[in-house]
């Protein structure tokens with residue numbers, strides 16, 4: 251089952267990231283898909299803020315940024331790579347060490363993650379898609395396995411709008 255929310259500002263996407271973070275556990279992968287400017291890094295900022303990390307910048311140049319918090323996050327952006335081997339980047343080691351591994355442009359990965367986590371798809375609404383078309387984004391969260399889905403249900407991410 252997938253959960254879809256719509257945000258109308260970067261602040262709201264960050265808030266959703268903070269709420270979503272409650273469903274995360276060490277060893278999860280979060281695969282962030284969507285065009286440039288769709289809101290992936292903004293979402294990561296919200297997630298890490300909730301987990302005690304801070305100072306999120308796009309890791310396009312460094313490839314992997316680390317945010318240490320209650321639950322630590324490794325944040326990779328593979329946009330500049332043709333193909334990336336997850337093992338070369340050490341992403342599997344972060345997973346083994348109990349970090350959350352968040353990856354922008356996971357399509358570039360030569361690695362098929364089989365464990366827990368979520369795919370999160372970001373999409374800009376079309377120009378005529380709403381009252382505030384330039385800022386509206388739909389965010390679709392898709393659990394990667396049954397256990398992750400149960401956690402999402404437990405934290406009731408579907409009802410996040412009621413929590414603010």
Ligand SMILES: Nc1ncnc2c1ncn2[C@@H]1O[C@H](COP(=O)(O)OP(=O)(O)O)[C@@H](O)[C@H]1O
Nearest residue numbers: 257258259260263286287288289290291292385
């Ligand atoms: N609803 C929204 N959610 C996220 N970002 C938004 C939204 N509306 C406008 N923005 C703007 O879009 C840009 C998203 O950038 P970023 O998060 O770096 O995207 P990505 O990492 O997907 O390339 C930022 O400039 C942000 O201020």
Ligand SMILES: [Mg+2]
Nearest residue numbers: 290291308354
């Ligand atoms: Mg980005």
